[in-house]
Amino acid sequence: MSYHSSRWWAYCLIFAFACQLLLLVLPGAALEFQGRHLAHAPEGARSERHVENETCTFRGDPYTVDEFTKKAAVECYMYTNGLREEYQKKVCYKTRYYPKICLNCTDTQNANEADCHLPDIDDENSPLFRAFRTKAIGRLWANCVREAIACCQYMRYAPRRTDGVYCNRTWDGLTCYEDTDANRNVSKVCPRVLYIYSKPHCEYYSTRWCHENGSWYRLMNQQRTFYTSCAPKPWVSGEYIGVYHYSIGLFTLSVLSLIPALVIFNWYKSLQVPRITIHKHLCFAVMMCGVMYIIDHSVFTLDDVKPTKYTKNLTHLNTWWCKLLSVLNRYFMVSQYTWMLCEGCYLHRLVALAFSKQMNLKFCYVFGWGLPAVLVTIYSSLRATQSDDRCWRNIVVYDYTFTGPILACLAVNIFFMVHVIYILVTKLRQRNVNDTENFRYSTQPCFWLKFLKRCANVIYCSSYPPRWLSG
Template sequence: MEMLCRDRYGSFPLSVFKVWSCTMCYSYLFRDSMELRADMPKPQLVAINGSRYPPGTVFYPDIQNTTIARAVCNSLDDFNCGRWTSCCRRAVECCEEQNHDPPPSFEEDEYCPRTWDGFGCFKDTRRSGVAVINCPTYIEHSNPAADATKICTENATWFRDPASKQEWTDYTNCVLMQNFMTLYKVGVACNAISLILLLPSCVIFMAFRQLRVQHRIQLHTCLFASFIFTNGVMICWDSLVYKDRLEKPLEESVMHINTVGCRILYTASRYAWTCNFVWMFLEAFHLYRLIVHAFKVPKSLKLYFIGGWVSPLIPVVSYAIIRGVRKDGSCWVHHAGGFEWLIYTPNLLCIMANFFFLGSILWILLTQLQSHPNEPSSYRRALKATFILVPLFGIQLVLVIYRPPQDWTGSFGYEILVKVVSNTQGAIVALIFCFLNGEVHSNIGGVIPMTMKRGPLRADIVASNSMSTQCTTDVARTHQVRNGGGSLTDNKANYIALSTIDKDTPNGMYNRK
């Protein structure tokens, strides 16, 4: 005799239940927003106008029939296909559990029967009790660490919704929209803070000729520009697409409509992030090259500019073409499987290379840099270099490379960490390499009227010779050590600008070397 399986609408033979439950999974998950519709009360899906299938085409969605399952998945992207198939498989597992689990030890009128409710599987539950399951991962925006509950009434029947008169389960705790809104606010705030600091930094770098002619400052400016581009694009994405999806029903959201502008904005965000990684790599490579090939400074940075702005187009354009050919929906935000490595690979290679460059630079600082009696030890200099170069090289991003399982209790805190670490990098490097940079202070101080230079403020400016200037001066001195001496000021194209504030100059005047 064929097994009977119960759901909220009654008990069905296994062969019927498999088709019925898959039909309902499709209907519950996508709410008539896809190319197929559940033809209630029949256990079938029907193609509508605009579908890739002729209107009226009928499918009986049995997950164990690979041909039918593939045909249904063709109406979905890979992400949603995975959600739907997971729901169908869980329904079949629930049916098997209903038939294989031993019967309850109490009387039939003392409990609510085991059942499949369309999303979850519930065991026999005593009357006036509450059945609890973990929130299914295939529910959109679900938090698997939260619980869904189903009430068994005093009459030993499952609670019914007063409006629909159907058995009802409380899944409201599974999707905490407030958490997603918090992530939106944190992301926009971090991006805005970075923009507020990055924009004036670029203006300062370009306003003073002594700064803008240096290769180091030109590279910093390009890196800052890539951060500005990324922060701006992410604010647009979060405000126009992400927030829209949180506030509107699925079928009305920009993400579901999958507009051309939405896909262009998503592609721009992938390009911006890739530019960030490449420019961080170029910063690290340039510094490492200067240490290894002392005083052999490149005459031009054209190759750097091409590498920083043009090379990211290769993987990003390839990725966009593939997503377009696949006709992926949802603004391409869902995972594209192996094709994602077109973007991941160059970014990871940049981070790996920067680890090598940082280690090599610190090793040289510790082993080959001669200490002056009045200067900090090599270890202190290495510590300063680490503090400065880690955000410049993007090493801190390794903290957010691995994404823990969704059912981890700290997943929301991790998402906050991702937002902060990723979106405040621009603000940190702007502070270190511009606003706290003694060389920048000396140039700005040169345009301040002399009357403003007298007094306590002047002393503060003199004392602010930055760690970034000191650290990179140490690197310049490393060139000297590795090449057997020579003045640090002999090469005007050196990595470090040497017209910094001299604390020993009488009357607080500048020492223009």
């Protein structure tokens, strides 16, 4: 094999690594959007007068600070999705007990005063807080109220404009708008309270129009803020079922291909060598990860994308066994990369440290299976205490507990690859042709094994559906 052909398969190896790293870090998020009032924040007919330093404007109407705070708490609660099943459509806001929020009431069933509570964003044990599925959702409501209070402080104390025509500062129920030049369309980042489970990767914006006469846009005598763009692009659930069937098919093909490989590795005694032992554990980790994803997609994901009247709503039930499946899924996903690093380290030693002592496989066992267990245990503890919802299938910030080490494993493997390529190129440039040929033929199988493994991982990763479609 010539020097140029050696460079060719080295470049292929680098390309395979780059593809794998790209597939891992592609952004994706399981976006949850509050389903009510997508087009605008509902508003009554309001004037746009304002009493400086004494009141705060809520949709163009002035309120005292205390009235403003209570109204903001009620409105934020109204637009925070995520109530428990028993409170769905059983919360009343505009009753004779206002500004209290009443639970266990409907349009036909009057509110009981004992079930009506003043909104208190600092008491996470209050009935209003406990009415949400998780405390994390309740905190989104509390943060919405705090943003309204901060907006009120801005309206009271920020210096007022004295030049030109402009629309007055106001709180629209979800977002704070500053003094805005006339004849201008102003955009604001969509409020976090609309996304109750996970923040979207990309920022979405609400819009408000300020007319040339210095008044906010109205429709049917109501101020309007358009939140249509805050919603994800509408899609029909059923049209993506085929994507998941395709994904399940690829995972199944991968698992079925790995089974005979593992049988061969264990059957022949001549293959019971350290290099094959490490590769055997890697294949087992990849196979089990595929099995976990097949179960996850078959049981949960396909159920999630069904029309509402046909779904069993398994993800929202948040049972212990679905959390266990999620934990096992992540455990075997991490173990793929830890064993991949073990194999990369072993092959690196064969080339870079050819005369060093044989690697102790006990270290590989501890690192390959033990480290993922530690990482997943930490992740499980954080999810159980901080974000215990949706069977732990949605993407949250705590995922960095294991995605960070995964990226580190890939980075170290890339370092091993670059270092070995450097050694090979150095050897190939030496004058002793016979020694060079012997060295090339002795290391070529290791590199082809590494290259084929990376190609297999790229194909395997391509069977994953987009993360924003998964639970």
